[in-house]
Amino acid sequence: MITCKECIEFLDDYIAGDVSPAALENFEKHLALCPPCRDFIESYRKTIEETRCACSEPDEQVGCDDVPPTLISAIIESRKLDREPDA
Amino acid sequence: MAFSVSSMEMVPYIPDDPVAAEAEILAGIRRGDDAAFNLLVRWHCGRMYAVAKRILRDDAEAQDATQEAFTMAYKAIARFDGRSKLSTWLHRITVNAALMRLRKTKRLREVSIEDTQPKFDDTGHRRDVGPAWKQTAQDEALATERAGKVHEAIAQLPDSYREVxxxxxxxxxxxxxxxxxxxxxxxxxxxxxxxxxxxxxELLDPYMAGEATW
Structure with a gap:
């Protein structure tokens, strides 16, 4: 049976569903007997989910209504200042 | 396409045909058309500012991060290959700019990747088994707090790992x-x-397992 170390090294492929049937069977045998690895997998999945959630794109509908007008002009002005001279 | 003088107005721009508008704006920026860049700002500034505010929770810092994101986007726009939507590309640049500002304002230290990997004994068992993570509540305030912890954790990653x-x-x-x-x-x-x-x-573990409030 695989060890916890092998189980965690294998985790990324397992979550991506990128494993052979034999490897999957070994992996699941380990999980059946190892509560800490089951907890670890759940926390790994949760990490991916929380990362996506925390950094998700806002709705398409969000416009410039809440943006200070000075910010828009500052961005446009700073771009003019930063513009590199034509080669 | 030549952009009209009215595109200089500081009002939101919502194109009728986003796909065509994106292509025209990109072409305009690449040939140095100021009005095209202005349209880009008026179209995407709101979403980028909202993202920066969500990460930094400070208006002034969010404005600086948004401005930095547009500067980075302008400099990199020649390399934008259209593999993702322009809005998605700008979103990534904004998140990155905001996280870097967060790292600076909160004085977060970059972690060593080696130090944050699981540790095992000679038999392959984990040496650092802690409590399981608690169920996350759907409460909005807690979700916001949790997102803040995630932002801080990502900001602590070395650049090459954060990029991935x-x-x-x-x-x-x-x-x-x-x-x-x-x-x-x-x-x-x-x-x-x-x-x-x-x-x-590993960085989220103390918070998510309820061992620490950070």
Missing amino acids: IMLRDIQQLDTDQTAEALGIKSGAVKTRLHRARLALR
Whole structure:
């Protein structure tokens, strides 16, 4: 049976569903007997989910209504200042 | 397409045909048309500012991050290859700019990836088994707090690991697309992604297991 170390090294492929049937069977045998690895997998999945959630794109509908007008002009002005001279 | 003088107005721009508008604006910016850049700002500034505010929770810092993101986007726009939507590309740049500002304002230290990987004994058992993570509540205030912890954790990753998380887990490019974008091999993307996720898991562990409130 695989060890916890092998189980965690294998985790990324397992979550991506990128494993052979034999490897999957070994992996699941380990999980059946190892509560800490089951907890670890759940926390790994949760990490991916929380990362996506925390950094998700806002709705398409969000416009410039809440943006200070000075910010828009500052961005446009700073771009003019930063513009590199034509080669 | 030549952009009209009215595009200089500081009002939101909502195109009728976003796909055509995106192509026209990109072409305009690439030939140095100021009005095209203004339209880009008026179209995307709101979403970028909202993202920066969500990460930094400070208006002034969010304004600075948004401005930095547009500067970075302008400098990199020649390399934008259309593989993702322009809005998604700008979103990634904004998240990155805001996280870097967060790292600076909160004085977060970059972690060592080695130090954040699971530790095993000679028999392959984990040496650092802690309590399981608690169920996350749907409460909005707690979700906001949790998102703040995630932002701080991502901001602590070394650049090469944060980049992979941004492209794979946030922008959701596949492994090969990420490899091409970063100029590295697919195997390296997979390894870096796994190690970055393990590092984030480790950084979030005290909070998510309820051992610490940070």
